[in-house]
Amino acid sequence: MPSIAEFVEIVRGFPEVEEKPHFEKISFRVKNKILATLSEKDYRITLKLSEADQDVYGLFDPSSIYPVPNKWGKQGWTFVELNTVHRDILMDALKSAYTCVAPKHLVDLLNKNS
Known part of the structure; x- marks a missing residue:
């Protein structure tokens, strides 16, 4: 189970990810497209995945x-429940969310650095 700090560290490590407020949550964006939001009070993130x-x-x-x-x-x-999800599954899901919203050249950069 990753902590909130671990999640934030992981997602900030992706190319050109920016952190911005989004209503009562924190959003993580690439080229202004949201790939994830964090609800600290619910200990939950929301990811943008393909169906x-x-x-x-x-x-x-x-x-x-x-x-x-x-x-x-x-x-x-x-939704991804941080208090129960396995860290490796979270890492894979975050990469999938990034791939879903990031431009191809940034996805290629992420894959090159992984």
């Missing part, structure tokens, strides 16, 4: 990774 990735990660651990229960969930927005 296919959302399905796959949900199969790994449906109690820790699941679609947002509204129309946003049908667009790939996915």
Whole structure:
């Protein structure tokens, strides 16, 4: 189970990620597109995944990774419970979210540095 500080350190390490307020949460963006938000009070993040990735990660651990229960969930927005998700699965899901929103040249840079 990663801590909030570990999550923030990981996502800040991706190329050109910026941290900005988003309502009562913190958003992490690349080229102003949100890849993740953090709700510290809920100890939960929300990721932008493809529908296919959302399905796959949900199969790994449906109690820790699941679609947002509204129309946003049908667009790939996915809750991740930080207090129960395995760190390796979180790392993979974060990379998938980054790949979903980042320009190709930044995805290539991330893959080169991984």
